[in-house]
Amino acid sequence: MAEVLVLAELNPAAGGPRKTTLEALTAARALGEPAAVVIGAPGTAAGIKDVLAEYGAAKVYVAESEDVDAYLVAPKAEVLAQLVTDKQPAAVVIPSSPEGKEVAGRLAIKTGSGFLTDVTEIAADGTATQVAFAGATIVHSQVTVGTPIYTLRGNSVTPEPAPAAGAEEAVPVVISEAAKQTRVLDRVVEQKSNRPELTEASIVVSGGRGVASAENFSVIEGLADSLGAAVGASRAAVDSGFYPHSFQVGQTGKTVSPQLYIAVGISGAIQHRAGMQTSKTIVAVNKDPEAPIFELADFGVVGDLNTVVPAATEQITARK
Amino acid sequence: MNIVVLVKQVPDSGSERKLDPSDNTVARATADNVINEMDEYAIEEALTVKEAQGGEVTVLTVGPDTATDAIRKALSMGADKAVHVSDPAIHGACAPQTSAIIAAALSQLDYDLVLCGAESTDGQVSVMPALLSERLGIPQLSGARKLTIEGSMAKIERQTDGGYWEVEAPLPAIVSTWDTINEPRYPSFKGIMAAKKKPVETKTLADLGIDPGTVGLATATSKVLEFAGRPPKGEGVKVADEGDGAEKLVGYLAAQKIV
Numbered sequence: 001m002a003e004v005l006v007l008a009e010l011n012p013a014a015g016g017p018r019k020t021t022l023e024a025l026t027a028a029r030a031l032g033e034p035a036a037v038v039i040g041a042p043g044t045a046a047g048i049k050d051v052l053a054e055y056g057a058a059k060v061y062v063a064e065s066e067d068v069d070a071y072l073v074a075p076k077a078e079v080l081a082q083l084v085t086d087k088q089p090a091a092v093v094i095p096s097s098p099e100g101k102e103v104a105g106r107l108a109i110k111t112g113s114g115f116l117t118d119v120t121e122i123a124a125d126g127t128a129t130q131v132a133f134a135g136a137t138i139v140h141s142q143v144t145v146g147t148p149i150y151t152l153r154g155n156s157v158t159p160e161p162a163p164a165a166g167a168e169e170a171v172p173v174v175i176s177e178a179a180k181q182t183r184v185l186d187r188v189v190e191q192k193s194n195r196p197e198l199t200e201a202s203i204v205v206s207g208g209r210g211v212a213s214a215e216n217f218s219v220i221e222g223l224a225d226s227l228g229a230a231v232g233a234s235r236a237a238v239d240s241g242f243y244p245h246s247f248q249v250g251q252t253g254k255t256v257s258p259q260l261y262i263a264v265g266i267s268g269a270i271q272h273r274a275g276m277q278t279s280k281t282i283v284a285v286n287k288d289p290e291a292p293i294f295e296l297a298d299f300g301v302v303g304d305l306n307t308v309v310p311a312a313t314e315q316i317t318a319r320k
Numbered sequence: 321m322n323i324v325v326l327v328k329q330v331p332d333s334g335s336e337r338k339l340d341p342s343d344n345t346v347a348r349a350t351a352d353n354v355i356n357e358m359d360e361y362a363i364e365e366a367l368t369v370k371e372a373q374g375g376e377v378t379v380l381t382v383g384p385d386t387a388t389d390a391i392r393k394a395l396s397m398g399a400d401k402a403v404h405v406s407d408p409a410i411h412g413a414c415a416p417q418t419s420a421i422i423a424a425a426l427s428q429l430d431y432d433l434v435l436c437g438a439e440s441t442d443g444q445v446s447v448m449p450a451l452l453s454e455r456l457g458i459p460q461l462s463g464a465r466k467l468t469i470e471g472s473m474a475k476i477e478r479q480t481d482g483g484y485w486e487v488e489a490p491l492p493a494i495v496s497t498w499d500t501i502n503e504p505r506y507p508s509f510k511g512i513m514a515a516k517k518k519p520v521e522t523k524t525l526a527d528l529g530i531d532p533g534t535v536g537l538a539t540a541t542s543k544v545l546e547f548a549g550r551p552p553k554g555e556g557v558k559v560a561d562e563g564d565g566a567e568k569l570v571g572y573l574a575a576q577k578i579v
Contacts, residue, residue, distance in 0.1 A: 073462075074454075074460070098480075101450075102449075102462065105416075105447035106453070106454045109454040110454065117447070137338075139339070141542055141544050144542060181459035182461060182487055184487050186485065190482060191483065193482070227579070245479075246480075246483070251441055252439075277550075285569070296556075297556045297558070298554075300558040301569050302558060302559070302560045302565075312566040316573070319574075319579055
């Protein structure tokens with residue numbers, strides 16, 4: 001069976017691959033036999049090899065070098081391009097993070113291939129599903145030149161175990177000077193949180209302008225914590241200084257696709273919809289019965305968030 | 321410090337956007353077209369750097385004739401001149417092809433710094449700095465929320481989940497900007513009037529030395545096979561809170577087996 005390369009995305013904080021990697025391994029099976037590619041500092045692969053095998057990696061290509069972490073994007077694309085040349089895979093699947101998309105783009109130029117970003121599904125014939133225009137349009141696309149390269153949007157595919165051999169193969173890492181131009185000096189974490197990553201979370205609770213203040217976002221956080229959810233914010237809330245930009249959902253922010261999205265005090269402007277429209281179930285709380293968010297909501301409560309949300313949090317906590 | 325800002329005209333994300341069923345490309349002719357919002361931050365950043373270091377700001381766009389509106393907007397904010405690559409053969413070009421066109425146009429310009437928005441609101445592919453870096457051999461500094469130029473080096477804070485990476489590269493480099501980087505200025509009346517007299521050079525693929533047969537829909541590296549509107553959602557349930565809103569909400573979540 002043809003091999004499909006899957007670039008592992010790592011989660012240094014948790015020490016394992018990100019969930020998006022397991023999703024990519026699952027999606028890649030439609031096209032052939034997944035082979036994971038681990039590119040990172042020495043020692044990266046040891047701790048994650050087993051889980052990659054558990055999720056279907058027949059092989060695990062390991063490219064470890066200080067250089068790949070010291071420079072931005074370009075070294076990873078070089079390693080992958082070399083593997084594409086050597087192994088002639090049927091396709092390459094990469095988790096759709098900002099870095100993943102950039103690696104995909106560089107790989108496409110290097111290998112003379114086409115690439116499709118933010119795909120939500122890959123069919124056996126290579127046709128990918130994409131969501132365009134704020135989720136309003138569903139598109140089916142194909143790569144027509146070279147080795148198809150896909151980046152898979154997080155939370156689009158449910159990771160399913162499919163134990164495979166996970167045979168490790170070391171890949172020599174030779175990084176050109178051209179790929180060593182953009183140096184990463186420091187990686188700074190500003191917000192430490194025990195909550196799940198916004199784009200990976202199965203439940204997201206977001207607050208908007210209606211939350212009315214930064215302090216009052218504790219109402220949103222309380223509901224999120226009772227559900228084990230991530231916290232998001234609308235652009236209006238971020239622009240008003242209620243919550244940091246890295247939690248912004250919507251156009252110019254994050255795109256999320258959780259099982260459950262709870263929009264609190266969010267009117268539902270199209271720019272917000274762009275980031276959450278593909279959520280499986282949408283719940284809205286807003287005092288304005290005409291708010292457009294209700295057009296999207298599976299369940300809506302017209303009411304004051306300051307009474308409804310704390311009471312709901314209390315009841316959810318009591319049910320545990 | 322000569323700076324080129326890449327600008328793209330896009331259908332307004334606040335209005336209805338469509339694909340053209342005749343060839344599955346973005347329906348630009350019938351759309352309410354505007355300058356890509358994120359590009360305004362790149363223009364602002366270019367003007368800020370120019371004000372500190374001198375030099376010239378050139379706007380570069382690839383797009384149909386209507387894209388002159390986006391160019392005028394950039395010039396009215398304060399950019400000095402513009403290059404507009406327009407050629408019917410470009411219609412339907414994919415991202416790698418577009419990057420080849422932009423790279424060829426950049427190669428005809430004198431630049432120390434290239435700036436662009438971190439994403440366009442139509443395609444949202446967000447990889448142009450990576451593609452141009454690959455083609456031109458200049459470093460990419462993408463996803464900036466802060467840019468600092470020190471001598472021959474450019475340093476950015478690359479926005480990440482929950483923080484940032486400090487990243488630096490030698491000039492010339494390509495930097496893309498998020499909307500966290502600055503607050504774009506509004507064009508003044510004087511700026512709008514002055515923009516009408518600023519030079520806009522139009523170039524065709526032939527001017528850039530690109531064979532029209534290598535770009536456009538027919539030879540694109542990917543294609544849209546078909547598209548459809550998202551199926552309408554079933555009518556949701558909307559309840560008014562009469563002291564029982566929380567209970568109903570939790571009841572719904574319980575019915576969905578979420579709690």
